[in-house]
Amino acid sequence: MEKLEIRSWLAIGGLLHDIGKLIDRAGEERAEEEERRKFKYAHAVYSYKFLEELLERKGVSQEVQELILSGAYHHNPEPNNLYHIAQQIADHCASSERSRREEQSVDQTTQRKEEKRLKSIFGLVDLECAKTYLDGEKHEYELEPLKLEKEVIFPKDASQIGTSGVQKYKDLLQALKTHLSKLDFKDPQKTLTKLYYLLYKYLWCVPASTYDKERGTNHFPDISLFDHLRVASALVSSLWTDYNKERLNGGLNAVEFLLVEGDITGIQRFLYQLSNIRGVGKRLRGRSFFLSVLPIILGRFFLKELEYPMVNLLYAGGGKFQLIIGYEEGIEKKLEELQRKVDEVLVREFGGHLGVVLGWLRLKGSDLGVGTLGEKIHELYEEVGRKKFQKFSTILENFDKLANPFGPDNYEVCPSCQTNLKPESQEFCNWCELFQEVGAKIPRAEYVVFSPEMGDLYLEDIGGVSVYSKDQVAYTLPEDTLLLLNSTDFEDKADGFFFLANTVPLEEDGSVKDFNELVEEEEEGYKLLAFVKMDVDNLGLIFSQGLKKDYSLSRVATLSRSLELFFSGYINTLLEQKQFKNKVYVVYSGGDDLFFCAPWETALEVAKELEKDFSAYTCYNPCFTLSAGVFFQRPNYPIRFSADGAEQEKEHAKVEKNCISLWKEPLPWEKFRYALEELKRFLANFDAPNHRTLLYRIYTLLKANKRGNGISMRFYPMFYYQLYRNIKEEEQQRELESLILDPGNNYNIKDYAELILKLVLMKTRGMSEKTKNSHYINNNLGG
Known part of the structure; x- marks a missing residue:
């Protein structure tokens, strides 16, 4: 045998x-x-x-x-x-x-x-971020x-x-x-x-x-x-x-293992470096899918070459993979050879824009116990971190030749990714063409097939992946793995199951709506998309220190698997809810982060519900928080710039953590949720469409009177002057006053007053007089 x-x-x-x-x-x-x-x-x-x-x-x-x-x-x-x-x-x-x-x-x-x-x-x-948290053991x-x-x-x-x-x-x-x-x-x-x-x-x-x-x-x-x-x-x-x-x-002290960690580099740049030309949504979705499965493809490749079964892949997702193998003489040299082979393929295919760094750690069986493994894993992380500065070191002498295999004749730069060369006969480079084809198939896909020999997206001599609808599953090779997508009812249909955040808005004929169609379907307000990036705060600290004396392979794998289950699996369930269905475009979600876009009002509600559900999913443990950035833009704005905008907003939120940032203003989630509730209440009780000019004046007063972290006292007389001059109904006066000022806190200006005014102005922009009146009547009189 x-x-x-x-x-x-x-x-x-x-x-x-x-x-x-x-x-x-x-x-x-x-x-x-x-x-x-x-x-x-x-x-x-x-x-x-x-x-x-x-x-x-x-x-x-x-x-x-x-x-x-x-x-x-x-x-x-x-x-x-x-x-x-x-x-x-x-x-x-x-x-x-x-x-x-x-x-x-x-x-x-x-x-x-x-x-x-x-x-x-x-x-x-x-x-030790919240010593009063005593409920962890109650959650089962x-x-x-x-x-x-x-x-x-x-x-x-x-x-x-x-x-x-x-x-x-x-x-x-x-x-x-x-x-x-x-x-x-x-x-x-x-x-x-x-x-x-x-x-x-x-x-x-x-x-x-x-x-x-x-x-x-x-x-x-x-x-x-x-x-x-x-x-x-x-x-x-x-x-x-x-x-x-x-x-x-x-026994335990005699046997030895090798824990191997792979870290994929260049993901962010690779994902968003796309021109906003026809079909960009499909190409972006294809790229996102490729990046989500690349850790699995690479992990399966290493195990196949080392002659180990798939169960030795402890984790694959979020741009990383981890596997455990037995120690044997010469194994380090074998890993270096495989690293070189992968480097050659990735440089040849993507010009060095994507890479993988491989690190390993030799362990005795006794090192795997609680109390000792944590320190060893820290050594492995440090080694991988050092190797990131030596990326592609195995093939430096051949890098240019591998990255530029074509001569100057009959080739030109791909107008989509602007990095790879394409034949004059093609619209895009080979990979952009493939990403577009796969991106078109993903919304209707029901199966994923991983294969060492072939695939819709295939790295030569490494492995590939294909997606199929229910009626299109092709014959698979004996060594292929057929997985049912986003359903665990696989027993009579496939070898297993696979979770992928693939929610996109679809037309009745099954085609994907473009960004312009998304915003045009909104009946009211400013026709803008909101691009939202979210991720888990302090994740590295959680993995390295959060388990303390109970640090173990299983716990780390369970933590990774559970996060992946939420961000790759459950997010699809959340977005199937009636208020979100067919309105949200998930660009990427997996590991511990996500990026999506939707009409701005829907996007803010999705962000709110995601944070709420994540808190419940993680047992309301204050160690698990999310930071999010929201960037508003027209639908024809280049996707890579929208991604950059959302990323910058997220960085503003990261300064405080456990916040969402809009227009470079971080707001704690609790206040953000309350602000959205206030927005709904205000629009239902105040004739905002017919007072947009007044609302805009108050908004400019707030901006003009900012003084560091506070507001100049000059704001108050100017605010009341505008209020009483433009609104005669006392009830309406009180509504606007309570939106801006907090009577329970010495009438100080509310933290989110400026935010709500912006959202009200966005919501009421472009309404006709008929629409304005019917909006107010419907909300107040039930018409």
Whole structure:
């Protein structure tokens, strides 16, 4: 059997080694004393019996059975059986991440194991930014299969979760059994991929460990069974190297791993360096999609070349990928050769505008435990940071030749990206043509296919990706991976699922609306788009310090996966809501940030709801905040300049953090939400359309009387002069006064007064007298 095949079957055994925990909590098995002695723990007995019956029913060979069933011996390996010992070490490495945290609630420590729920990783992050935050441990997940629904993936207060644990476990077990019975166990790679996504769907919410009967201890349930299994699976496949096999009997201190980190450079410039000519929306969407899948393509390439299964890719998204492999003699040289190969391809295809920096760290098994791994990871991050200053160092002598393969004849600069050369016979360069084709397909795509040999977007000798609608799925090669897009109901349709923020506004015929159409559909106000960029504050600090003594591979992977689930998956669910549907164009969303545009009023509401939902998703932990920048512009304004404008606004918000910035004025989210509510209330109760001139005068008074962080006292007499001169109705006077001044704070000017006046002026611009009157009548008299 080849090395990759053995590693894959061992990885399958690692993924299934604790399946008995699900069986145990569902109350469907009992272990005899002799069986317990053989396997040491009851759940290991259940794992072995379940898998043995399944594999025999499938007619799996004895050799493969031995590799898969080795996982059940992870607590009590047979002497000198290297498969068993490898599974034990992998489980020990993965289990060493168990939290040292003590549960605070007496009720929790007395709960039966089948009633305990998984704690949210977000609630446990601590940057000592809010010592009064005590609610982290209260947020838990219900036992439900994974779906992109708020009711499923958002953690809840423990008091809102029922106690029907046994039945929930029975339901999960039955669904999992049904689909496991359909696996044929013929192709190890296909079987492993399907199994991985089945366990992701059904075990993402199941605590890995809650109670150790033999030791009489409670385990803090903050790691899902899925994350524990996938880490153990990656570790056991990493142990099958010549170097590690000779050292398995030496335990954790003898075996060694390599943690590899890849960081893609040049993303921002590459994404937005586009001219605003026909089809720019499609090309931008195609580029955005390519950048979102590039970490996966590269991660799969490295694993394929190193002969490891896909489960060893711990994380891929947000411009980064991380994988773990076993140490062996010469592995560093092999990684350098692969780095050189990738450099050559990226420079040849993109002229050095995109690159990848690869760093790695050698670890002993004992380094993977909590309390020690954090420092090691910090070393890896520092190495990757240093290598960013040496980008393309492996091919410097050939850089010009690779970046400029064409002669001057018959070629000219692409008018779209303005960087690559194009043949005179084409409108754009090859990549811009491809991005436009793929960008047109994405809104209707239902499947994604990753392939080492081909693709709509293909890097030669590296790998590629294709997108298909339901009726257009082409034949895929055996080594390809077919994933269902934005739905976890993949079992009878694909190898797994994939989350992609692909929301765009569509015409009735399925074509994508252009930016001009978006704003023209707005009935009132200034015809402007708002371009919005948002990202998570202090993310590097959260990953490096937020987990403190509980830092582990699984927790870091869970944190990354959970953020990706929100920004790549849930955002589509949010934008399907009636008030946003078919109005929002997501340029990019993944990792921890996003960029979208919409008619300005809709965009502000989306930003507000996103921040609100993100706060709930992260357990209202004050360590998790968003900063956002909003840039207003006409729809025909070049997209790269709009992106720059939104980025600059976001930087203004980053100065304060936990803010949204409009017109270079950061505003805390709480005040922003209140300002939008005030805007709606004011427009409903004040005849703004017929008083635009007055509102504009007050707005200019505010601007003219700014003094540092305050307002000159001269503003007040001028404001009241304009107010009483132009408005006679007392009720209308009070409405405008309360919009600008805060009677509960000595009539000081409200922080967001200038913002609201700008938005009112934008909302009422261009209204005819008939429209003005009907607007006021409809809002006030219900006409």
